[in-house]
Amino acid sequence: MTNGADSNSSDLLTPDNAEELEETASDRPDEFVRLSPGKISDVASARLESQRSLCTVIAILGEQESGKTTFLSGLYQRFAKGVTKTTLFAGSKTLVSFEELCHSARLASQNPEHQMQRTRLGFEIYHLDVMERASGQRRNLLFIDVSGESLAELRDRASYSEKLTVLERADHIIYLIDGCEVAASERRHNLLEKVRVGISRLRECGLLIGQPRITLVLNKSDMVVADDEHTTRFIERIKAEAARFFQTPMTFVAMNSLELFNCQVPAPEAEQILEDFLHPNFPIQLDLTEPPALRPSHSIDRFRR
């Protein structure tokens, strides 16, 4: 069973030390038991979670504005609306974090447009316990949402890797590529260089020691013109570069993570990614002999050897 509590029951909270405790009308001396915070806010807690059986640690990487946080919160949102087809929500130790993350995209925020808060320098940790509907198999998913600024810092200074050691345990990497940058011919080569250096740094600094699986996500794929030959070839270059540097099983997905928030529309890419989390040992490898072609938006491009 999911254990929602990080604290132990003897951890008593008294009115003297409870910073948020309000005056309450009680008929006896108050004594409170502290409950789990609904967040995982330190690396030690994350490591503890990652050591639990059947836990997949997923690092979410990409440049600023590539849609990392939108992708993650969109996955949770689909559970919150009960529209996932193959998996069920089975619990979370970061319910508070997820709700805070999704707030600005919800009607309750009264925002005129969908908004998403940015991950602060460093990383945020999120937890989901999910169950595959067909098999009843359960798995803990621990997400490390690394800010784009952190990846930039790592490119600039290898010493920054000391702040990202939490990635060492990653079983799966979701690497998001911003479709807007791919579509802009004047910026796409800079993007490729950032991906190349970023991945090299991750490897050089020993942050990918566990041979994680890779899902390369071309996000905002609706911004990319599918029949543009230069763009198509460029995407193939990114895939090839990623394959060369990661040297681990890889999947390529084209999607728009913002659409995960439109729960009336199916999201087969997200469903497939969730299934991949549940079956971390399923062999998938990028096959570079496939003809280079960008699939239509929302399609899944799974190259298997």
Next chain:
Amino acid sequence: MTVQSDRTTIVAAGLPNSGKTTYLGALAYLVGAGEVETAMTLAGYQPNEVYLNLVKESWLSFTPVAHNPRGSPEIVKLSLNLAGVPYQLIFPDIAGEVVEDAWTKRRWQSDFDEIVSASAGILLFITPKGIRTAETIASNRPLLDIVRRSVPSAQTEPATFDLATVPEDVRMVGIIQEIAARATMRPLPLALIVSAWDLVINRTPKSWVREKLPLLDQYLTAHRREMPSVYFGISAIGGDLDDPEQKTRLEQVPITSERVSIVDESGISLNHDLSAPIVWLLTKQSELG
């Protein structure tokens, strides 16, 4: 307060105004009065019936029960018979504010903690009134555009995140996770009671929970082995007391127990038998315990 580790301690929990105390008042009356058929019947009165009499009286007189919102849980004890077998049932009537605080302030009273660890089952109450769902801007784009075009003044200031306003099913999952982490009994059966069921139209409890409380429905489905669950729809009052016509109609029901109605999760009527959720909890505990 010390709670014995007793298989018959059943936690009655829910957010404020979710119908817990009304249910307990109606149940206590029905099993004692014998006006309608119930699977469980009253075996005898308790030495101290002060709180029980108060909640019964409130139910009978169509008035809400006054309670100390953040005080110690009131304990309702009932001696009931089920098919000739006597049960001593203890229902800690937890104020909804305690459950609300558990979510927003991330703490609960230590005596509630003791109750939880000794519980043999959970009666979880939720009202269909004012349910919030996790609706997104993206899913409602066309409707929002129409509203903004036709009513420009509908523009409002953005609301900051507030834990107290997240969807009810998220809060319920948060609370159940805490209960599950502390309860010593396994399995720990849970009966989800949708109160004020007379307000729900063309739904079964199962389909209503799936639609309105999707996160909770998924959680309970995923935990069906260690936390077997069932849903009921209950109208313990019989109608809306804020509607003068309905109130008058209810007051004029000759056999007052008959204003109560209950359906199982498929929507099949169980007539007036409010003991059905407790019978299910005891049976499940007996089968699996």
